[in-house]
Amino acid sequence: TTTSLSPEVIASGWTQHINRFIWVSNASARSLISRGVLPPVTGMGTANVNRLMIDAQLTTEIFGALCPGMPERALELADLPIRTTSAGYAAHAAQFYAALYALAPLVPADLSERDKAIWLFQHARAYLPNTSKSADICDVVFADFLANPDPNDWERTRDLVYQRYQLNAVANGFRYRAWYESSVNFASGIIALLYGECDYRKTVRIGTCSGWDSDNATATLGGMIGLMLGSSQLSALFPATNFSDRFWILRTRDNLPDYLLSDSAAEDTFSLMGERMLDIIERQITAAGGLIDSDRALWLLPPANTPSTSWNPRQRDDARSANNAIRRAGGTVTPSSSVPLGNPGGRGVPWVSYMANAVEGNFAGREEVDGDSSFYCSLGAAIPPGTEVVLSVVYDREVHLDAVRFIEGERYDDGVVQGGWFEGLAVEALQGGSWNAVPTTQSVALDPVAPFQLIEFTLASPILARGVRVRGLPGGVNRFVTCAELDAILVESAPPIANTWDSNGDGVRNVEDLYAWHAAPADLTGDGVVDPHDRVYQEAAVRWREWNDMTNGR
Template sequence: MGAANDIDPSDNDALLELVDRMDELPRIDGWKYEEPTALDDIVATLPSPPSAQRVSSADLTDKVHAAWLGRIAGCNVGKPVERGDHWTVERIRDYLTLADAYPLRDYVPLLDPMPEGFELRESWPETTRGNVNGSARDDDIDYPILTLHLLEQHGRKLTPAIVGDAWLNLFPLEQVFTAERAAYVNMVYGCVPPETATRRNPFREWIGAQIRGDVFGYVFAGDPWSAAQLSYQDASLSHIGNGIYGEMWAAALVAAAFTAADAREAIEVSLQVVPPRSRLAEAIHHVLDLHGSGVTWEETLGQIWAAYGHYSWVHTINNAAAVVASLLWADGDYTTAVGRVVMSGWDTDSNGATVGSVAAILAGRQALPGHLIDPLHDRTRSALFGFDGSAISDLADRTVRLATRGLD
């Protein structure tokens, strides 16, 4: 930290030199975690990957359509307060209380005039209550659309290099962030995977890969291990360690939700794809233990913040813990799950999307609330070249076709 404080923030060369030096530092003494990055090494840590379960055609169609709608609505619910360094749990609660909207069960309301000390994100004209008219553009929506396109084109032959080529050709640089932007720049400079994930990429265990896993779970509905394995090809372009596990876990969680009796079962199954001695596995087990002990969601949220609040607001581990808690304490209700994860702070739109996806699969299409789904009007914006204005129903239909026929 001292070295960083001594550098002029405008001296880019010195900053990059520090990043390079940090990359060579050893782990601290007493490091107790085992967090490999290579897929074979990850597999070697797993006692037994989860088995596949059959999903009926009717359930597949219903739940895939629910998942796309649930993910996109959940993302939009979280967008106005997506900035965890400003929108803390306390600030979100205070704002919603002033708006007579606590606990959150709808899109975030707009207060006019805005009270001092509060500032909604710039997306608020499209994402606040009464102003949603189709889905706003968001990377949490761009990546699922891109994944669907890539799986249609390449199936099981997907590789990190193929994903990278798609980013360069379809994604504007300024619409990718943190680890993804670092990997993108590395590709521009001629790096190839796995160096794209490691060179000058201090964000490589942040949440960016975790938000990209859902469509693998849709396509491999009921087969968490296949979903996790193929998602690795996507995650390893930009992430290592817990960053990769985050996407594998999210893909497995979504896939498991298609056949699980409840959220706890889906979460327990999804843990089977996460290295058991990793920090991500430790955090998820921690939340499961809290749920088993009978404490409230509010008490759990306080413990999650106490244990993982030192991480960046866009890190994998703390956000995954918030996702797990919101699903476990929702009692199967979509609106409760999404509202609680947004009220948890940190990366609210990403977590709203992930929770929205899983909670919608568990609930089914008919149980989704009209006040959140109807304003989407079956369409979404996207920064991907050629995919703006996509019909949500078309994305779901294509996903069902792909899941039904299987991947080559």
């Protein structure tokens, strides 16, 4: 029944159920979880070298299916699951698919099949930052699709993708990593979406023939079109085929319920899965302001919002990072350590700049340099026993913060060196030219074993400060610490305002809202146009449960 998943719930679920038939970033994340590392650090570059592979974009689109017509909620629900295995532009690719699934029920029925594909693409694209490599992929593929005189020549665009992102990747400012990376496979998915024109057979054929890790985007897009068609219409495309509804999940996953006790070869059915999902879906609809008529099995989805990156939870988190915000504003961020420069011998790096470069939470999604994701390590500084290590980040201006985020690096106990952690942590803020202890609530206790801990110290109340620092005794025989990021977390700005049927803002949904809508018409369907469809939508909300009267013109 849990919908919004915590780091602990995700880690527990993986430990219980996901232990076999996993590869690349999924395998890396699972290995990290076995060491006590929690999401989202399992998907950060400092811990997971495979975070830019395809993994997240083939496992998280289901959150869009759970939020029909509500891509903003889909992105919220999918956020931590996506970041369990991915970061940067790979996370953006996964977000695109989650949004795509949520948008599927909103596609205007009067569009041609080609225009439906374009509508879906453009709306999902709007949630990605223009700086992202995934946005570049979207824009390059879409531009070539529109310029192509032959709507069936998808191979022309596929060749362009190969040239730009694989063969000549470096010359174009990118890096080709592997046939199972996020980028080329995301591109092949966009090709199949656009050239497939929402035709199931055509889309699946193009996706399958695109190459690279082609089964994954193909399955994702096939599932999306299945959502649009429904099982009956999809089955009608294959009249000679009797599709199985049974599912043998225990072949690849562990400790899951058996819903078919009398069936020795399967444990579940897709129909049963769908029934179990209905409660989650209806909770999402009502939480977003939608309406449900159980007697007539009807949903009235909440008013749609104009797609934009302001709804992307990664943008909002990035905006709260002082390390990012100050640099974007043209300011300076100055990290420092109280111990002299050491020589960690390949165990992290000795340069403090790495603990304040903000790559761990950056929303931009640009091509990454793997080395930038390393962590600061004080090994080799040779400090006396009982000496505290103090790590600081100072800004060239005051910031309004309500938390301090500390992300630890790797821990070592390899028979050669032992250390990499703090025995305890105290938080201080630079105010009025002096460092002062500030009362905080710590998100999790320091773990005596697990590496890469993310700890958020929430202040009792927001403060103005020019810097933050943490201090404590270093752990281990060799007395050293590691730090992937130390950041002041800014007070969150007001979230975007969602569309509502309460047009007059009095907190009540009634006929007065219909009058208010006529006085100031608004786009409620999310198609970017204010027209009679929006009036009908407003009236449907005001006259909910009068469906028979409405459909009969009364």
